[in-house]
Amino acid sequence: MAHAEAHAVTEGQPHKVEGQQHPIGIYLKIWGLLFILSAFSYAVDYFHVQGYARWGLILLFMILKAGLIVAVFMHMMWERLAIIYAILVPPVLVLIFVAMMVFEGDYTEATRGVFFATGEQASPAQPSPAH
Numbered sequence: 227m228a229h230a231e232a233h234a235v236t237e238g239q240p241h242k243v244e245g246q247q248h249p250i251g252i253y254l255k256i257w258g259l260l261f262i263l264s265a266f267s268y269a270v271d272y273f274h275v276q277g278y279a280r281w282g283l284i285l286l287f288m289i290l291k292a293g294l295i296v297a298v299f300m301h302m303m304w305e306r307l308a309i310i311y312a313i314l315v316p317p318v319l320v321l322i323f324v325a326m327m328v329f330e331g332d333y334t335e336a337t338r339g340v341f342f343a344t345g346e347q348a349s350p351a352q353p354s355p356a357h
Contacts (some may be wrong), residue, residue: 252298256298258293259294260291260294260295263287263290263291263294264287267283267287267289270284277316318353
């Protein structure tokens, strides 16, 4: 009975909605930071960065932008640790498993190369007799 009385809304008092309110400034700062990271990403192409540096920078800026979007706009920064782990751990494990498959594939390719390179060479084909 005390539980029902504690949550009863009396006449004249509006029902309070509880929730988090974040200042708009946080969202504007993150939006600006996303704009700057996008500008850096485009600058990589503008300055003709090539090779691994190009892809490394593009991936770095992409991961930073994705992290900011998830943390702030999807409210992960304010969530409980269990929810963060439930959302972030599976993709990290998938990346670890992909890396393991890459190493295993490289090992398999190297092993096959060694095996087939050391095998006996087939003798050259005998020339066919002239008719």
